[in-house]
Amino acid sequence: MKKSLPSTTCDSSALLDLPYEAVKWELLKTAIELNLFDRTVEPATADEIAGALALHPANTEYVLNALVALGCLTKANGRFQNTPRAEALLASGKKTSLGAAMLYMAGWNEPLLNGGLKKLLQDGPPPREDLADPAIWEQGARAGIALTRAGRAQRLARLVAALPEFPSFTKILDMGAGPGLIGIAVTAAHPSLQCVVFDQPPVAKVAEEVVAEYGMGDRVTVEGGDYMTDDFGTGYEFVMANFTLNFYRDRLGDIMRKVLDALTPGGVFMVTSDGMSVDGTAPAASVISWLSTKVTGHDMSFLTGQVARAMLDAGFVSTEMRTLTDLDAPAFGPVEMTIGRKGS
Numbered sequence: 001m002k003k004s005l006p007s008t009t010c011d012s013s014a015l016l017d018l019p020y021e022a023v024k025w026e027l028l029k030t031a032i033e034l035n036l037f038d039r040t041v042e043p044a045t046a047d048e049i050a051g052a053l054a055l056h057p058a059n060t061e062y063v064l065n066a067l068v069a070l071g072c073l074t075k076a077n078g079r080f081q082n083t084p085r086a087e088a089l090l091a092s093g094k095k096t097s098l099g100a101a102m103l104y105m106a107g108w109n110e111p112l113l114n115g116g117l118k119k120l121l122q123d124g125p126p127p128r129e130d131l132a133d134p135a136i137w138e139q140g141a142r143a144g145i146a147l148t149r150a151g152r153a154q155r156l157a158r159l160v161a162a163l164p165e166f167p168s169f170t171k172i173l174d175m176g177a178g179p180g181l182i183g184i185a186v187t188a189a190h191p192s193l194q195c196v197v198f199d200q201p202p203v204a205k206v207a208e209e210v211v212a213e214y215g216m217g218d219r220v221t222v223e224g225g226d227y228m229t230d231d232f233g234t235g236y237e238f239v240m241a242n243f244t245l246n247f248y249r250d251r252l253g254d255i256m257r258k259v260l261d262a263l264t265p266g267g268v269f270m271v272t273s274d275g276m277s278v279d280g281t282a283p284a285a286s287v288i289s290w291l292s293t294k295v296t297g298h299d300m301s302f303l304t305g306q307v308a309r310a311m312l313d314a315g316f317v318s319t320e321m322r323t324l325t326d327l328d329a330p331a332f333g334p335v336e337m338t339i340g341r342k343g344s
Contacts, residue, residue: 027066028090029106032099037072037090043079089150096150104143109292117295125297134202141179141199141206148181155327156242156272157185159337165237165268169193173236173262175227176244180207184216186240195220198232228255234262240270245307246300252307256314256340266344269311272327275304275336286333304336311340 031037039049046061053060064080067073072086082091089098111120120126129136160166170193174183177197187195197207197220204224211220225232228248239259248255259269274286281287290301308319324335 024070025106027063027070028072029103030063031067031072032090032103035092036067037082037086037099038092040073040080040082041087041091043076043081045078046080049080095146097146098150101143101145101147104139111296112292120295125295128297134200137200138202138206141203145179145181145206145210148179152328153181153185156182156240157189159324160186160238160240160270161189163238163268163270163339165266166190169237171236172196172238172240173198173232175199175232175239175241175259176247177207178203178242178244179210180220180222181210182240182242184211184214184220187216187219188214193219196233196236197222198225198227200224200226228258232262235264236262236267237264238268238270239263240272242272245271245273246302249300249302252310253314256310256316260315260342263342265342267342269316269340269342271307271338271340272324272335273302273307273338274333275306275323276301278303283333285331289332302336307336307338308340311338315342316340317343 034053034055036049036053039052046064047057049055049064050057050060064073065075068075068080072083072090073080074083088094088096091097092099110116111126167190169190172183172186172193172195174180174186174195174197177183177199180197180199183195183197187193197204197211199207201224204222208222211217211222223232228251239262241259245252245255256269263269274290276282276286276290286301290299293300305321308321311319318341320339322337322339324337327335
């Protein structure tokens with residue numbers, strides 16, 4: 001009896017691609033860790049690169065060829081050189097070098113890899129890491145410098161500058177500011193406003209260095225503290241909290257009331273954050289990017305509209321929400337920008 005082949009109504013290509021996506025990242029990660037892109041600023045052969053870095057010559061050429069295939073290098077007459085994108089974003093020492101930031105971000109996913117996710121499913125989350133460790137905060141701030149400088153700060157500054165109240169701002173607060181680049185960018189877009197950059201003391205140390213680097217010390221003041229428990233001042237026409245309120249998701253009402261008190265009448269509070277669907281299945285990129293923190297016992301994600309509801313509950317008279325899809329890499333998921341306004 002003849003046997004028919006099964007029908008092929010389902011597209012399998014996306015599934016079959018997945019094992020090779022892991023290879024692509026391992027390829028790029030290895031190149032970053034070896035500072036390989038510093039060796040291809042000028043054209044170089046595989047043997048020259050292998051000799052300089054004490055690598056296996058044949059395997060070096062295979063890897064370099066794969067980096068050409070990945071779009072990071074060009075190859076001509078047996079010599080490899082950075083593409084413009086790799087030169088700007090992957091060679092170390094550039095203001096926009098993302099290598100350290102990418103390695104830092106990848107570290108969050110390490111617990112899932114090589115069977116880690118299966119173990120977490122079987123055993124549950126490990127003992128919680130002490131997030132109060134100053135070294136963790138400082139490392140995150142330093143890793144965030146290039147990532148923020150490579151586009152996030154500029155895009156957010158344009159969004160703030162588009163607010164109708166922006167020309168009237170005289171004093172603003174960047175709360176949980178990280179390395180301070182967003183506050184610097186917003187301040188630079190205005191002729192005269194003063195900005196307070198506020199974050200944990202280890203992070204504030206990094207922000208002080210960045211403010212000095214950009215020569216903004218006359219307009220940007222850095223203060224160290226915990227914005228949940230410490231005094232960050234009053235009399236602000238504008239406060240922003242970018243990708244930071246997740247740490248206090250379960251005390252959102254408290255921080256909303258504190259910000260409301262710090263704002264002048266008619267003041268504006270802007271929050272950028274994630275925004276998951278109520279059932280936890282969308283947006284797809286957000287669900288995937290937050291998985292590692294969730295299964296390791298650090299679920300800090302927001303539900304869509306959660307920030308806006310907390311603003312209204314705290315006494316803000318109006319809110320508006322906008323979904324941003326071009327602020328960061330698509331893999332991070334869309335960003336919810338929530339604007340709350342205090343009554344006059």
